[in-house]
Amino acid sequence: MRAFAILMLLIGDVVTAHAADSLAVAKLSVGGFVDVYYAFDFTKPPSRDRSFTTQPFRHNEFNINMAVVDVRYTADKVHGRFAVHTGTYAQSNYAAEPRLLQNIHEASAGFRAGRSWWLDMGIFPAHIGFESAISKDNWTYSRSLMADYSPYYEAGIKLSGPLSDRATLCLLVVNGWQNIHETNNDKAFCTQLQIKPSSAVLLNWSTFVGNEAPDTLASQVRIFNNFYGQVSFSSKFDAAVIFDVGFQKPLLKTTYASWYTGALIARVTLSPTVRLGARVEYYADKDQVIIVTPTPNGFQTFGASANLDYAAAENFLFRVEARLFNSKEKIYPSASGLRKQSGFIAASFAISLY
Secondary structure: OHHHHHHHHHHHHHHHHHHHHHHHHHHEEEEEEEEEEEEEEEEOOOOOOOOOOOOOEEEEEEEEEEEEEEEEEEOOOEEEEEEEEOOOOHHHHHOOOHHOOOOEEEEEEEEEEOOOEEEEEEEEEOOOOOOOHHHOOOOOOOHHHHHHHOOOOOEEEEEEEOOOOEEEEEEEEEEOOOOOOOOOOOOOEEEEEEEEEEEEEEEEEEOOOOOOOOOOOOOOOEEEEEEEEEEOOOOEEEEEEEEEEEEEEEOOOOOEEEEEEEEEEEEEOOOOOOEEEEEEEEEEEEOOOOOOOOOOOOOOEEEEEEEEEEEEOOOEEEEEEEEEEEEOOOEEEEEOEEEEEOOOOEEEEEEEEE
């Protein structure tokens, strides 16, 4: 009996130690992000809603671009995240979603599938693009046209992990092109391949293939590729080249319509607290696959921007940006009618609560 009692005590100690280790590995964290702004659009749009870009969205108004409350759970074999948001970013990007889903920033859960691979399902940030929805993570305050017109978020399942020390792969099946609420019976198939030839270079290729037509219409398959290369020339200068090209089968036509867009973004670090950013870009959607305009030549627009960043503290960022657009057609609404040119100045305070 004494030997049995000792054995049970030893087993109890092992179980208790294992549970303690598991709790030590697991981590529950709560955080958030707040980005408030003021923007003045030179065209003074009558509705105050700025056209063709979603961040910042409102003219001559102090407002919330994004406010996020975030809960994350991380353990050795499982992880999950639930985040809700509000602001004009949600207003302009989630309008097509059901009301109860418009404030979901992310809701996902996953488990380790093998030694280094993860299988996740839910609503998560899109695998496409150089820029994210969170302004502090980008080199410029507002998003490029290509970022505003490719998915910010997606709902589905993804398998991700390393192919080697220098390459990672992500395979996805999602509902569609930036939609949680399904619009047809089809699913889209996507990939993301990232390669780091060196610590200073990152190469990315993301794809999307899926039918974007409702079930009441004939299939309109969308094929999309996103490429970018990021280079750190030194600790003070970074640059990125981004290029997107897409094709879609129009309704009642045999030939595919197409669109393409490119951008060059650079960032200069002047000091630990001060950075400069600049961008030039061009977006061409003559067939009006993605951007619909009341003109025969569709959306063909050049853009340029410059911004100043000041990090007043490690988790606080003050940004000022000036941005200009020049379109082939008169597409920008103003009090006096449509114009070819548009632009704005925006100032932002952002704080990260992690």
